[in-house]
Amino acid sequence: MWAVLLNGSKVEGGDRRTGNCFLFFSEKLLFIMTLTEISIKKMLPTTYVRSYVAHEIFVATTYFKNLRPAMDRFVSRAGAAKTLMSLTGTIPVTFAGKIYNIPVRVWIEERYPHAPPICYVQPTAEMMLVKRVFLSADGQILLPYLKEWKKGDCDLIGLLQVMAAVFGEFPPVSMRPPPEQEPGSCWTDADENSVLSLPREDGQPFQRKNETDC
Template structure:
């Protein structure tokens, strides 16, 4: 469904700079056709919930000469454009989140562009930066396809594991022992 600037403006509460925010969202969804604007509840780390505008969907990312659709969600607070959007990677059930330099354990995106946000920044530029960075540092990968008897083992391991991506592009899985200590080096393996 194509969104007009007027439709987006009507979605926004009056606490937003409606004309400016609606225009930026309209330009963003015009460039990134798989993003959808919607009002939804955002839950802060302290448990406080707030109704906010979000842009949810996928952005195209070029990685190793193939285009991948990376699922994201941008939360736009009513203080926008003075404050940067809150951005997350939203992996599907077939994907694993890859924690790294630009993505936290909970999927929050931490780009210099967001940290240095100012009045010259905008949603389209942010999305373009995300697409370029995620082409160099993919935030997700496909889960391994497992046989049904392996699936329960995978889920058990995945709850205790962290996936790390090395500079050379290799990926490794760090497992925690039941006592919370890390495994000794002699227990490491390359798969």
């Protein structure tokens, strides 16, 4: 096997790393691995399908740039702890014509892609969870995309895109009112849940047709 660098020079075995990526050739195979993808693969234990998972994470973080991969300690609801790959950060959503960043954490199990990721909304101290049919009391995301997960039809980037679309229609978090002030305006959603308005970038609350005083 030999490698061609981006500058066109050829080296045996692909030992030199002077560019951002290599083109590795075999008789019938051509593939590209960026240094970022290589570094993600190195983070993963051998219990993962390392090349597959690293590529999916790389693609996901290319589009959702505020997500960062890291191996971290995951504790299940039963209290069992294990070290898993996770993506932590925010995903941008469009709500009422404005873009907001929703904090999430996506845990990728060793059985991935045969098993779906375990996903949570993680509100900051200034935020509170909003009651939604796709959200558990502790913030776990329970979308149909996850419940009906099937290898080959579902992937990490598709999951994040679905999350962004759903959160844009039904925000999973709202801002906490300042403790020294009374809550401002609120609005009632289709399920008749009173939801605190998310602040806009100009600092003003949203005005909705079914807005009421609380």
